[in-house]
Amino acid sequence: MNVSRPAVHPVEVPPVTEGAVHNAPRGRMKDVQGMPGTLGGLALRLLQFIFAAVSLCVMATTSDFPSVTAFRYLVASVGLQCLWSFSLAIVDAYALLVRRSLRNCTMVGLFIVGDAVTSTLTFSAACSSAGITVLIGNDLDKCGLNHCAQFESATAMAFISWNRLI
Amino acid sequence: MNVSRPAVHPVEVPPVTEGAVHNAPRGRMKDVQGMPGTLGGLALRLLQFIFAAVSLCVMATTSDFPSVTAFRYLVASVGLQCLWSFSLAIVDAYALLVRRSLRNCTMVGLFIVGDAVTSTLTFSAACSSAGITVLIGNDLDKCGLNHCAQFESATAMAFISWNRLI
Numbered sequence: 001m002n003v004s005r006p007a008v009h010p011v012e013v014p015p016v017t018e019g020a021v022h023n024a025p026r027g028r029m030k031d032v033q034g035m036p037g038t039l040g041g042l043a044l045r046l047l048q049f050i051f052a053a054v055s056l057c058v059m060a061t062t063s064d065f066p067s068v069t070a071f072r073y074l075v076a077s078v079g080l081q082c083l084w085s086f087s088l089a090i091v092d093a094y095a096l097l098v099r100r101s102l103r104n105c106t107m108v109g110l111f112i113v114g115d116a117v118t119s120t121l122t123f124s125a126a127c128s129s130a131g132i133t134v135l136i137g138n139d140l141d142k143c144g145l146n147h148c149a150q151f152e153s154a155t156a157m158a159f160i161s162w163n164r165l166i
Numbered sequence: 167m168n169v170s171r172p173a174v175h176p177v178e179v180p181p182v183t184e185g186a187v188h189n190a191p192r193g194r195m196k197d198v199q200g201m202p203g204t205l206g207g208l209a210l211r212l213l214q215f216i217f218a219a220v221s222l223c224v225m226a227t228t229s230d231f232p233s234v235t236a237f238r239y240l241v242a243s244v245g246l247q248c249l250w251s252f253s254l255a256i257v258d259a260y261a262l263l264v265r266r267s268l269r270n271c272t273m274v275g276l277f278i279v280g281d282a283v284t285s286t287l288t289f290s291a292a293c294s295s296a297g298i299t300v301l302i303g304n305d306l307d308k309c310g311l312n313h314c315a316q317f318e319s320a321t322a323m324a325f326i327s328w329n330r331l332i
Contacts, residue, residue, distance in 0.1 A: 067305060069301065069305055070297035125293075127291075127294045131236035132294075134294075139233060139235055
């Protein structure tokens with residue numbers, strides 16, 4: 001009986017193949033480091049959070065940033081980036097600890113939308129700050145009166161914390 | 167002999183299914199207006215070209231734009247956007263006239279890469295110009311000495327000509 005069974009039901013192979021096809025995306029995405037829920041993704045999120053936090057601190061500690069609208073916008077958007085990156089880093093760490101996959105459509109869609117919003121805000125704020133930093137430093141040569149080094153550092157950190165990886 | 171053949175080789179079905187799968191994306195993309203090679207796509211490209219050209223003309227006719235780096239960058243990137251949109255409008259018009267599809271992988275990849283480069287340049291230039299326009303107009307209140315209206319119009323046109331549609 002046991003010997004004949006595999007020969008009598010060779011039809012049972014297709015369901016196994018279908019199951020493999022359904023599992024294929026999950027299996028293919030599993031090896032990509034940097035995705036949500038992997039160690040690489042957690043490291044990237046933490047780096048993004050650190051750069052955004054440094055940019056926020058450097059810009060917020062200059063005395064004259066509230067007088068320029070673009071610098072206020074940079075502080076606001078980099079602060080939002082900090083919150084977002086920190087939240088996702090916590091989610092990634094949780095997923096790693098309980099060994100749970102974050103690769104379902106709802107979660108990935110949420111991450112993509114949130115990343116798109118925060119990265120667009122951070123990029124536009126960094127661009128406008130860069131424009132003003134170059135205006136103060138190169139075009140007007142007024143670095144003696146302003147905190148050019150801090151403005152430039154904060155802008156550079158904001159550019160680094162802007163990424164479009166998911 | 168002939169009757170038994172189909173029963174012996176039922177395996178021939180899968181290749182037909184694979185062919186249908188390969189043809190599916192082409193059939194699905196055919197009806198989307200705004201894609202390259204459609205009337206909607208041509209209209210969008212022409213609008214993008216017109217807005218970029220107006221932004222370029224308005225900014226280039228102000229006397230003091232060369233003194234600010236961000237405005238020079240805006241002129242350069244909007245000029246590139248003009249050239250790119252005009253080239254693609256010509257390609258779209260040609261494809262419409264000879265009724266040829268532009269929906270193969272090489273063309274779409276080329277359009278995506280070119281659009282990504284020009285739209286990133288235009289967006290960053292528009293952001294930095296907006297930062298400086300707001301600095302001059304709101305923070306320093308020096309609109310009497312500068313061409314604020316022209317700067318604001320050129321920046322707004324650059325923002326409108328920035329799109330990420332393909």
